[in-house]
Amino acid sequence: MSNFNGDGRKNRTRVVVTGLGVVSPCGIGREEFWKNIIDATTFVDHVTTFDTEELPTKIAAEIKGFNPETYLNENDIRRFDETAQYAYAASVLAFNDANIHVDAINPERLGIIIGSSHGPIKTMERDMNVVRTVGMHNVSPFAMANASTNIAPGLIALKLGLKGPNYSIVSACASGTHSIGAAYDTIAMNRADCMLAGGTESCITHFIFSGYCFIAAMSRRNDEPKLACRPFDAARDGFVMSEGSGVILLEELNHALKRGATIYAELIGYGASNDAVHVTNLSRRGSGVRKAMQLAIDDAGIGLDDIDYINTHGSSTVLADRCEAAAIKDLFKHRTGRLLINSTKSITGHMMGASGVVEAIVCALSLNESVVHRTLNYENADPSCELDGVTAEVVRKEINYALSNSIGFGGATSSIVLKRYVE
Amino acid sequence: MSAKPELDRLPNPDLLAETLLNGNNIDQRVKAARLLVKLGGPTVVDLLVKALDDSEPTFRAKLIKIVGQLNHPLRSELFVKAIKDTDCYVRKSAVESVIEVDHPQIIEALINRLRDEEINVRESAVIALEKSADRGRVVEVLTNALSDSHWSVRRESVEIIAKIGGPQAIGPLRRMLKDEDAEVRASALSGLAHHCGAEVIENAVEAFDDPDPSVRLEAFHITGKFGQPFIIARLEQIAAQENCSIMIRQAAHNAADRIRERFSE
Numbered sequence: 001m002s003n004f005n006g007d008g009r010k011n012r013t014r015v016v017v018t019g020l021g022v023v024s025p026c027g028i029g030r031e032e033f034w035k036n037i038i039d040a041t042t043f044v045d046h047v048t049t050f051d052t053e054e055l056p057t058k059i060a061a062e063i064k065g066f067n068p069e070t071y072l073n074e075n076d077i078r079r080f081d082e083t084a085q086y087a088y089a090a091s092v093l094a095f096n097d098a099n100i101h102v103d104a105i106n107p108e109r110l111g112i113i114i115g116s117s118h119g120p121i122k123t124m125e126r127d128m129n130v131v132r133t134v135g136m137h138n139v140s141p142f143a144m145a146n147a148s149t150n151i152a153p154g155l156i157a158l159k160l161g162l163k164g165p166n167y168s169i170v171s172a173c174a175s176g177t178h179s180i181g182a183a184y185d186t187i188a189m190n191r192a193d194c195m196l197a198g199g200t201e202s203c204i205t206h207f208i209f210s211g212y213c214f215i216a217a218m219s220r221r222n223d224e225p226k227l228a229c230r231p232f233d234a235a236r237d238g239f240v241m242s243e244g245s246g247v248i249l250l251e252e253l254n255h256a257l258k259r260g261a262t263i264y265a266e267l268i269g270y271g272a273s274n275d276a277v278h279v280t281n282l283s284r285r286g287s288g289v290r291k292a293m294q295l296a297i298d299d300a301g302i303g304l305d306d307i308d309y310i311n312t313h314g315s316s317t318v319l320a321d322r323c324e325a326a327a328i329k330d331l332f333k334h335r336t337g338r339l340l341i342n343s344t345k346s347i348t349g350h351m352m353g354a355s356g357v358v359e360a361i362v363c364a365l366s367l368n369e370s371v372v373h374r375t376l377n378y379e380n381a382d383p384s385c386e387l388d389g390v391t392a393e394v395v396r397k398e399i400n401y402a403l404s405n406s407i408g409f410g411g412a413t414s415s416i417v418l419k420r421y422v423e
Numbered sequence: 424m425s426a427k428p429e430l431d432r433l434p435n436p437d438l439l440a441e442t443l444l445n446g447n448n449i450d451q452r453v454k455a456a457r458l459l460v461k462l463g464g465p466t467v468v469d470l471l472v473k474a475l476d477d478s479e480p481t482f483r484a485k486l487i488k489i490v491g492q493l494n495h496p497l498r499s500e501l502f503v504k505a506i507k508d509t510d511c512y513v514r515k516s517a518v519e520s521v522i523e524v525d526h527p528q529i530i531e532a533l534i535n536r537l538r539d540e541e542i543n544v545r546e547s548a549v550i551a552l553e554k555s556a557d558r559g560r561v562v563e564v565l566t567n568a569l570s571d572s573h574w575s576v577r578r579e580s581v582e583i584i585a586k587i588g589g590p591q592a593i594g595p596l597r598r599m600l601k602d603e604d605a606e607v608r609a610s611a612l613s614g615l616a617h618h619c620g621a622e623v624i625e626n627a628v629e630a631f632d633d634p635d636p637s638v639r640l641e642a643f644h645i646t647g648k649f650g651q652p653f654i655i656a657r658l659e660q661i662a663a664q665e666n667c668s669i670m671i672r673q674a675a676h677n678a679a680d681r682i683r684e685r686f687s688e
Contacts, residue, residue, distance in 0.1 A: 277546065284550070287578075294636065294640075298668050298670045301668075303670045304670060304674065306673075333644055
């Protein structure tokens with residue numbers, strides 16, 4: 001670590017992570033999820049919710065065992081799309097994990113930002129089918145509320161009694177990280193004391209799946225589903241769609257200390273940039289990804305040498321992995337060999353708009369517990385990725401600074417820097 | 424739907440031709456094209472030419488990717504046709520799939536695409552030209568592409584000119600150090616360092632004052648690699664600036680350390 005460490009953040013509001021909530025194919029709740037991540041237990045399997053007979057990809061990581069009744073009443077379950085249900089459950093889990101009670105704090109200073117890529121697409125598909133086959137009068141009275149991407153933060157704010165800023169961010173698969181960045185800014189600018197920041201997705205539907213099949217973005221390794229997601233590996237052939245939600249509670253440090261909160265990590269930097277050279281692809285050297293990392297590190301007030309660990313976007317698509325690797329190499333140059341680099345998506349699959357937050361949860365736990373999970377199925381490095389440091393095994397080591405990247409269609413790129421919490 | 428098992432079992436050329444030209448499922452039509460290309464035969468080129476006139480651009484874009492697998496002297500003509508397609512997605516697909524870059528008609532078509540109205544087609548044409556064996560000509564035409572309105576096209580051109588190198592490359596790369604876009608300036612600096620080694624130091628030191636941190640980071644990296652000890656004082660001065668970002672100060676400090684290391688070896 002350099003002599004310059006920490007100098008760049010004088011007089012800045014400190015924002016800490018005090019609650020973690022996750023609903024994913026790899027587990028519901030922090031403990032189950034983290035155990036499966038460290039054990040690299042993946043749940044990628046054949047799609048069960050619709051017929052994939054005519055599709056070249058037949059695999060995904062679906063959530064099994066999620067019981068919405070644990071969190072919501074029967075009416076709400078009937079009314080609200082799965083994106084909202086997952087996000088609500090993840091928010092309750094984050095609140096419980098943080099041991100925070102809304103009646104003990106000022107609700108005006110407690111807000112929520114939940115991002116999503118495709119939003120409540122399941123409900124929209126169902127309702128469109130109703131209109132087409134039966135007509136307008138059979139559409140649910142909740143259809144329009146449910147067809148809004150911000151139904152997730154709306155439901156959460158309503159049911160948990162939050163009165164601070166409440167909105168959604170949509171930037172495809174970067175939505176989650178952008179939501180964290182916006183929530184961080186909200187606290188840093190003293191517009192709130194606490195923010196729930198999350199991402200949610202439930203888009204394993206016939207329409208969305210067919211669309212990604214058509215652009216050949218998803219893995220076709222249907223006979224070996226658990227080997228399908230292999231970021232940075234030479235044999236990768238596309239991403240594996242997944243679903244769920246991740247929500248973290250961000251708090252201004254003194255607010256957290258005053259109520260004796262457990263602090264998992266400190267959020268110290270955020271960068272958002274742009275690689276819009278094509279609607280779905282990045283520039284060949286991933287300029288926008290590099291710039292987002294650079295901005296986040298600069299915002300964190302640290303240097304490139306200080307970063308110990310990069311949780312990559314690492315989606316396992318042929319092109320995006322190559323571009324992200326080029327971006328990391330361009331920014332970190334010869335230092336990549338001393339970095340720990342992994343991809344959580346190798347285990348969870350691609351949770352789309354939720355992935356950035358789930359990966360931030362992984363970073364917070366890695367910093368807190370000094371352990372970095374392996375990149376599942378990373379067997380033979382792809383020479384075109386030019387990347388050293390990808391973890392093929394679990395690494396147990398104290399890490400001080402973690403960088404997490406997200407990339408979305410339309411050139412959306414975002415990165416955050418988390419720090420091991422020290423008083 | 425019913426044609427699928429039939430295609431899998433028995434690639435009957437007539438049925439394949441019918442599916443290729445008149446099928447109503449793009450995937451089936453593409454699959455028929457792939458099988459026809461595999462079977463070869465005297466009529467395959469005519470069929471592909473007809474298919475490239477199809478009204479559906481998505482099909483044409485997918486079809487041209489298969490043409491690369493066709494082992495036929497007229498393959499280049501099919502590419503030329505697709506490179507001139509009315510749809511930009513088809514043109515891009517053709518430019519990306521093209522094989523015989525140095526075929527006279529193809530290289531002309533690619534050079535013309537450097538003036539395409541679509542950024543992605545121009546960018547893909549720049550990348551395709553890298554495959555040409557006529558290095559001198561590529562540098563010449565890509566030097567013209569350095570005035571493109573889009574930074575990504577200029578940056579790709581800079582990177583390829585830098586990769587090709589030679590005395591012809593130095594002038595254009597130096598000019599691009601003044602480009603309005605930071606990505607282009609950083610790439611030009613990196614490309615010059617790749618070619619000129621220590622001779623780029625003057626440009627690198629000038630870039631210490633670049634308004635963009637990406638360019639400054641590149642400049643410090645290059646200076647650490649090629650700089651002389653007399654630059655250390657300047658680097659330490661930057662490293663000591665308290666109002667400067669830690670990332671920049673650390674990079675300047677590291678460059679100074681690297682020069683010291685190199686000269687103490």
